[in-house]
Amino acid sequence: MLLIQYIDVHHTRRVGILDQDRITAIDGFATTLALAQHAIDSGSALEQLARDHAGSATESYAAVLAAGRLLAPIDHPDxxxxxxxxxxxxxxxxxxxxxxxxxxxxxxxxxxxxxxxxxxxxxxxxxxxxxxxxxxxxxxxxxxxxxxxxxxxxxxxxxxxxxxxxxxxxxxxxxxxxxxxxxxxxxxxxxxxxxxxxxxxxxxxxxxxxxxxxxxxxxxxxxxxxxxxxxxxxxxxxxxxxxxxxxxxxxxxxxxxxxxxxxxxxxxxxxxxxxxxxxxxxxxxxxxxxxxxxxxxxxxxxxxxxxxxxxxxxxxxxxxxxxxxxxxxx
Missing domain, CATH: 3.90.850.10 (Fumarylacetoacetase-like, C-terminal domain)
Structure with a gap:
């Protein structure tokens, strides 16, 4: 599984699953950090956690990249x-x-x-x-x-x-x-x-x-x-x-x-x-x-x-x- 962080068309920060050119937003988590923290706290496997929270919103990776809305795959607020x-x-x-x-x-x-x-x-x-x-x-x-x-x-x-x-x-x-x-x-x-x-x-x-x-x-x-x-x-x-x-x-x-x-x-x-x-x-x-x-x-x-x-x-x-x-x- 590939995960990316990005800003969606509504100017909201998201973490999503990348499959070829399609990004599927993960609901309930705005960052990779938050997703990983929940995996640690719940004892869940990260991949399964991401799949369980995959939503219906999708975007084109090429469009996100072209618009300058792509973020580094992990970061910290500080x-x-x-x-x-x-x-x-x-x-x-x-x-x-x-x-x-x-x-x-x-x-x-x-x-x-x-x-x-x-x-x-x-x-x-x-x-x-x-x-x-x-x-x-x-x-x-x-x-x-x-x-x-x-x-x-x-x-x-x-x-x-x-x-x-x-x-x-x-x-x-x-x-x-x-x-x-x-x-x-x-x-x-x-x-x-x-x-x-x-x-x-x-x-x-x-x-x-x-x-x-x-x-x-x-x-x-x-x-x-x-x-x-x-x-x-x-x-x-x-x-x-x-x-x-x-x-x-x-x-x-x-x-x-x-x-x-x-x-x-x-x-x-x-x-x-x-x-x-x-x-x-x-x-x-x-x-x-x-x-x-x-x-x-x-x-x-x-x-x-x-x-x-x-x-x-x-x-x-x-x-x-x-x-x-x-x-x-x-």
Whole structure:
């Protein structure tokens, strides 16, 4: 099942079931958050709860998108209570990429870069037995709910950024229950969006490179993630033509970590067990246009799609005006 959030023709916020181009509104719940909270409180399965409350009102997805009425698949009324985070060095990539990567991480550990050591650790210990904790992944903070964009929205890049490049990833979407237990609401396709030039200068700049906007959606996939997810990432030029295109792979079959291990190492911190908080956590990727020496320009667009997640995620890049910051003394 795919769920989306949108504004209907009566200017009312809704959550609905997406099937091809048809959106069926869910009665009694205005948001994904409210639906998920009720599922937790009632002990109901989210998919069944959505089906039980499916109403008669329907709309065209294409019409909602064209009118700019589409929302991100999950959010929080207070953006500060939505954490956006991620993990890196988690994906094995294509067969050629895997072969090259295994050659890079072979031999003496001391000869490897810190990044390759981290990747090797994941390959060797990122898929523990059920109930056990595996090796920790690379982890980073991106921001709060205010940085999340939906499909059709512009992704703004700071004027001080050295690059604005896509990262086609799957994100886990979560709500922390009243007992502090994290509950996975579902998954969504996402563009994690980073400054790869800044990161390449020195890996200690990773934190700086990740403090950027991102995009998620348009739909939320309820249930378990397929072991193999195949999609396509594109850069669309200002003339509307495809400037760069490449397939990407995700799902545990194509990862060095299990989803459970990534979730454990995020939610093991009490800070991330606060009841009522929403979490959007990116699981990583092995496919970047930056790796093919593509520099995305303002006005060009990112397009990321994978059939299991329904419609594609598409966002145009823009550059913000420079805004010098000066701290005042009180």
């Amino acid at each position: 953006p500060a209570h939505c954490y956006v985070t991620g993990t890196g060095l988690t994906h094995l990539g294509s067969a050629d990429t895997r072969d090259a990567m295994h050659k890079k991480i072979g031999g003496a550990v001391e000869a490897l870069s810190d990044s390759m050591k981290m990747f090797r650790m994941g390959v060797e210990g990122g898929k523990p037995q059920s109930g056990e904790a595996g090796v920790q992944p690379e982890w980073f903070y991106k921001g709060d709910g205010s940085i999340v964009r939906t499909t059709g929205a512009t992704i703004p890049m700071p004027a001080f950024a050295l690059d604005g490049g896509e990262e086609p990833e799957i994100a886990g979407l979560y709500l922390v229950g009243p007992d502090g237990a994290p509950c996975r609401v579902g998954y969504a396709i996402g563009n994690e969006f980073s400054d790869h030039v800044t990161e390449r200068q020195n890996y200690l700049y990773l934190a700086h490179s990740k403090l950027r906007n991102c995009a998620v959606g348009p739909a939320l996939l309820v249930g378990e993630l397929p072991a193999h997810v195949a999609g396509t990432s594109r850069i669309i030029g200002v003339d509307g033509a495809v400037r760069w295109e490449k397939p990407f792979l995700s799902g545990e079959q194509n990862m060095s970590h299990t989803i459970a291990n990534l979730e454990h190492h995020h939610f093991k911190y009490p800070l991330f067990q606060r009841p009522g908080d929403v979490h959007i956590h990116f699981f990583g990727t092995a496919t970047l246009s930056f790796a093919d020496n593509i520099s995305v320009q303002s006005g060009e667009a990112f397009e990321i799609e994978a059939p299991v997640f329904g419609p594609p995620l598409r966002n145009q890049l823009s550059v913000l005006d420079a805004a010098p910051v000066k701290v005042k003394t009180l």
